[in-house]
Amino acid sequence: MDQPLPRDPIAEAQRNWVRRGWEAQAAPMAAITAIMRTQQLLMLRIEGVLKPFALTFSRYELLTLLAFTRRGELPMSRASSLLQVHPTSVTNAVDRLQAAGLVDRAPHPLDRRTTLVRLTTDGRDLARRATDALNREVFTDTGFEADDVDALIGILARFRQQAGDFDPA
Amino acid sequence: MDQPLPRDPIAEAQRNWVRRGWEAQAAPMAAITAIMRTQQLLMLRIEGVLKPFALTFSRYELLTLLAFTRRGELPMSRASSLLQVHPTSVTNAVDRLQAAGLVDRAPHPLDRRTTLVRLTTDGRDLARRATDALNREVFTDTGFEADDVDALIGILARFRQQAGDFDPA
DNA sequence: TCCACATGGTTGGATGTCCAAGTATAGTCC
DNA sequence: GGACTATACTTGGACATCCAACCATGTGGA
Numbered sequence: 001m002d003q004p005l006p007r008d009p010i011a012e013a014q015r016n017w018v019r020r021g022w023e024a025q026a027a028p029m030a031a032i033t034a035i036m037r038t039q040q041l042l043m044l045r046i047e048g049v050l051k052p053f054a055l056t057f058s059r060y061e062l063l064t065l066l067a068f069t070r071r072g073e074l075p076m077s078r079a080s081s082l083l084q085v086h087p088t089s090v091t092n093a094v095d096r097l098q099a100a101g102l103v104d105r106a107p108h109p110l111d112r113r114t115t116l117v118r119l120t121t122d123g124r125d126l127a128r129r130a131t132d133a134l135n136r137e138v139f140t141d142t143g144f145e146a147d148d149v150d151a152l153i154g155i156l157a158r159f160r161q162q163a164g165d166f167d168p169a
Numbered sequence: 170m171d172q173p174l175p176r177d178p179i180a181e182a183q184r185n186w187v188r189r190g191w192e193a194q195a196a197p198m199a200a201i202t203a204i205m206r207t208q209q210l211l212m213l214r215i216e217g218v219l220k221p222f223a224l225t226f227s228r229y230e231l232l233t234l235l236a237f238t239r240r241g242e243l244p245m246s247r248a249s250s251l252l253q254v255h256p257t258s259v260t261n262a263v264d265r266l267q268a269a270g271l272v273d274r275a276p277h278p279l280d281r282r283t284t285l286v287r288l289t290t291d292g293r294d295l296a297r298r299a300t301d302a303l304n305r306e307v308f309t310d311t312g313f314e315a316d317d318v319d320a321l322i323g324i325l326a327r328f329r330q331q332a333g334d335f336d337p338a
Numbered sequence: 339t340c341c342a343c344a345t346g347g348t349t350g351g352a353t354g355t356c357c358a359a360g361t362a363t364a365g366t367c368c
Numbered sequence: 369g370g371a372c373t374a375t376a377c378t379t380g381g382a383c384a385t386c387c388a389a390c391c392a393t394g395t396g397g398a
Contacts, residue, residue, distance in 0.1 A: 005251070005334065006335065006336050007335055008326060008334070008335045009334075010326070025304045027318050027319065028307075028311045028313065029303075031325070032215075032307070034322060034329065035204065035207055035211060035321070036208055037334070038204055038208075039204050039207075040253070040385090041328075041329070041332050041334075043205070044386085057354095058354060068182075075376085077375080081172075081174065082178050085356090088355080088378080089354065089355060090377090091378060092354065092355085111364070112364085112376095113362070113363045113376040114375090114377090115377070135191050135194045138197075139193075139194035139198045140194055142200070142201060144197065144328055148324040148327065151320055152203065152321075153199055153203060155313070156203035156204065157203065158314065159313055160207065162312050163312055165173060165210075166174040166175065216356090226384095227383085227384060227385090228384095246347080254384090254386090257347085257348080257385080257386065257387085258384065258385060260348060261383085261384065262384085265383090281346095281394085282347075282393045283346060283393095284347065
């Protein structure tokens with residue numbers, strides 16, 4: 001899987017789709033498959049940068065989300081909503097971050113259903129160091145051209161909005 | 170997680186990045202995070218369409234790849250290369266498809282290291298029906314605008330090429 | 339002919355995803 | 369005040385990802 005293929009496998013699949021008579025669906029299929037592959041490439045790269053910190057991207061995202069709150073804490077349901085992952089994914093991430101001493105769970109003062117997840121000092125420090133590494137090694141030179149970055153942001157925001165991710169206003 | 174958020178969480182994260190002084194990295198970070206979320210949305214949608222066929226996207230892709238070959242078979246290493254997944258992911262997919270009677274494993278006539286994975290009649294039929302469903306329910310109306318589909322294809326092809334996925338020629 | 343290197347595929351393991359179901363708690367309405 | 373609905377989070381499970389290590393086989397060069 002390290003060796004470049006002689007041809008773009010997704011362009012090939014697109015041609016196959018056209019050959020089978022699915023012309024209207026060929027380009028959308030290719031775009032979606034390209035998104036899947038691009039995500040995979042980026043994930044491998046990001047996980048590679050985070051590995052020395054004993055972090056995965058999922059756990060990193062939760063730490064960073066907490067680091068951006070005023071008090072370094074959030075209800076788990078809120079974290080699930082903002083990170084746009086299933087509540088069980090947050091449970092999983094909090095379990096592992098808590099075992100590593102990077103967050104704590106705390107009861108909500110007024111609502112016994114709610115668990116607050118709170119950043120520890122170690123967690124805040126690691127979030128900062130991991131962000132420095134990602135900024136330096138991924139976000140400074142992503143492999144996208146600058147114009148493409150802006151275009152992607154626009155296109156994917158329109159898509160996410162029509163998918164119901166956030167309100168139009 | 171079903172309710173739209175009042176604001177775009179990724180745009181919010183981008184503003185947070187700028188506030189922290191990481192201006193050059195903010196847009197690339199947002200583009201990458203948007204790719205992650207878009208992939209997740211598309212995957213949920215695709216898995217939803219495939220579920221009645223007792224297929225996952227990963228298994229579907231292998232079936233479709235085989236359906237496009239002349240003889241309905243490929244060496245597993247070739248499948249790994251074309252699908253751009255780790256060999257263990259192909260082993261996993263073949264195990265499950267084989268258990269479901271959708272593919273068979275066969276020895277290579279000339280190379281005892283190599284295992285061929287071969288589509289069965291049931292597998293070919295299921296690949297066709299699942300493709301019909303995906304064409305109808307996902308690829309005909311993806312949620313992307315038509316211009317955006319073409320732009321995505323171009324942008325992501327450039328990215329995948331610079332990442333070493335395929336040769337420039 | 340033998341050895342070193344490469345290839346193909348598997349196994350065990352770690353990880354994170356979401357679904358279904360369950361329990362505890364809170365809110366609303368009659 | 370009680371019943372019903374909703375919310376928060378967990379647990380168990382299915383699934384697929386990739387990594388590390390291993391074994392069997394093939395290739396090429398000395």
